Amino acid sequence: MLKTVRDFKDLEGKRVLLRCDFNVPVNKDGDILDDTRIVQALPTIRYLVEHNAKVIICSHLGRPKGYDKYLSLLPVAVHLMKYFPDKMRFCDKTIGPEAQKSVENVQNGEILLLENTRFDPREEENDPSFVQELASFGDVFVNDAFGTAHRKHASTYGVALKLPSAIGLLIEKEIKVIDEAINYPKHPFVAIFGGAKVGDKLILLHNIIKKADTILVGGGMAYTFLLAQGHNIGNSIVSLDLVNDAKNILCEAEQNNVKIVLPVDHVALEESTGAIYKTTQLEDGFAGLDIGNKTVALFKKEIAKASQILWNGPLGKFEDSRFKKGTFKIAKAIAKSDAYTLVGGGDSLNAVKSCGVDKKISYLSTGGGASLKLLAGQGLPALEVIDQI
Ligand code: ADP
Numbered sequence: 141m142l143k144t145v146r147d148f149k150d151l152e153g154k155r156v157l158l159r160c161d162f163n164v165p166v167n168k169d170g171d172i173l174d175d176t177r178i179v180q181a182l183p184t185i186r187y188l189v190e191h192n193a194k195v196i197i198c199s200h201l202g203r204p205k206g207y208d209k210y211l212s213l214l215p216v217a218v219h220l221m222k223y224f225p226d227k228m229r230f231c232d233k234t235i236g237p238e239a240q241k242s243v244e245n246v247q248n249g250e251i252l253l254l255e256n257t258r259f260d261p262r263e264e265e266n267d268p269s270f271v272q273e274l275a276s277f278g279d280v281f282v283n284d285a286f287g288t289a290h291r292k293h294a295s296t297y298g299v300a301l302k303l304p305s306a307i308g309l310l311i312e313k314e315i316k317v318i319d320e321a322i323n324y325p326k327h328p329f330v331a332i333f334g335g336a337k338v339g340d341k342l343i344l345l346h347n348i349i350k351k352a353d354t355i356l357v358g359g360g361m362a363y364t365f366l367l368a369q370g371h372n373i374g375n376s377i378v379s380l381d382l383v384n385d386a387k388n389i390l391c392e393a394e395q396n397n398v399k400i401v402l403p404v405d406h407v408a409l410e411e412s413t414g415a416i417y418k419t420t421q422l423e424d425g426f427a428g429l430d431i432g433n434k435t436v437a438l439f440k441k442e443i444a445k446a447s448q449i450l451w452n453g454p455l456g457k458f459e460d461s462r463f464k465k466g467t468f469k470i471a472k473a474i475a476k477s478d479a480y481t482l483v484g485g486g487d488s489l490n491a492v493k494s495c496g497v498d499k500k501i502s503y504l505s506t507g508g509g510a511s512l513k514l515l516a517g518q519g520l521p522a523l524e525v526i527d528q529i
């Protein structure tokens with residue numbers, strides 16, 4: 141079992157290097173547009189403050205190429221000040237003499253946030269000199285950055301090999317929720333997949349097919365399956381190299397007695413004229429960009445029977461308001477359900493939030509790629525280097 145922050149005894153006065161995922165959307169005025177990831181990090185930070193540790197936090201934000209003032213973590217430090225008014229400090233360097241000085245000045249129960257780790261290219265290279273210096277800021281290391289747990293970077297991977305290490309309370313919860321949902325599901329278990337990353341999602345499907353009772357496939361994913369069944373998919377998004385894999389999944393489903401439901405109608409864009417049609421047939425020149433009403437009804441019927449629902453991947457190109465209806469209707473149906481509901485995936489979370497039902501979902505897994513890997517039954521590199529108990 142992975143060691144958790146609660147397994148560290150005697151944190152008083154210890155320097156705890158804490159990796160958080162503060163990769164939040166910030167606009168040019170420094171306003172944080174969605175603070176979910178900061179709020180999620182609070183339990184571990186509070187735990188460390190209450191145990192009188194010296195809390196040294198590092199995180200990345202965005203994908204800077206060198207220093208970028210719009211990707212500074214200063215707005216995050218300001219935001220954290222609301223929760224820890226007289227305990228919060230910020231250093232505008234990640235490593236180096238100034239950062240070291242700031243670390244030395246941290247008192248018991250205080251928090252120091254270091255500047256964006258990705259301002260230094262050595263972070264993503266997991267460079268030994270960067271690892272060494274960052275690790276020197278802590279007596280122990282706690283990783284609570286679930287969103288980057290699938291990356292082997294200096295602050296997620298390298299430092300864990302240098303210091304006694306543990307996971308934080310957020311990662312602990314994410315692992316527990318996903319493990320329970322996948323390995324001990326409530327039946328009937330309905331899984332809903334959509335989105336565009338067909339390759340990633342097929343790996344996931346191979347795992348879920350052994351656990352779910354019904355799988356609903358929509359969005360960009362559906363067309364690879366429809367083609368595998370011999371349907372005409374017009375100009376819809378497709379992964380031709382995965383058609384065979386889709387065929388195998390359809391066979392596997394039959395063998396496992398799992399029902400796979402595919403779209404029976406579509407909202408299609410005629411690419412040459414820009415006209416939009418509701419159709420059951422996708423002729424050449426037409427791209428299916430949303431599921432149609434009949435499909436929504438079919439999916440809702442299955443959702444109504446579920447005791448557990450897992451949803452990953454929007455059911456249409458929902459960013460375009462002409463193609464958002466299917467995704468939003470299904471999101472609302474999931475929210476209304478009495479089943480245990482779990483939603484994962486960056487775009488899926490956006491969809492749930494933009495139609496205002498995020499509070500009605502039992503669990504939102506915020507890890508993006510990391511959530512998908514766990515759901516697919518794969519390990520996460522940053523967790524493989526955490527100490528075991
Ligand atoms: P998530 O981030 O939730 O895991 P993905 O990244 O796999 O989901 O997919 C989200 C993207 O899929 C969205 O940008 C959406 O526009 C796109 N998408 C969904 N359905 C379709 C479709 N029918 N055609 C083209 N793109 C689609």
Ligand code: MG
Nearest residue numbers: 485486487488
């Ligand atoms: Mg995505």
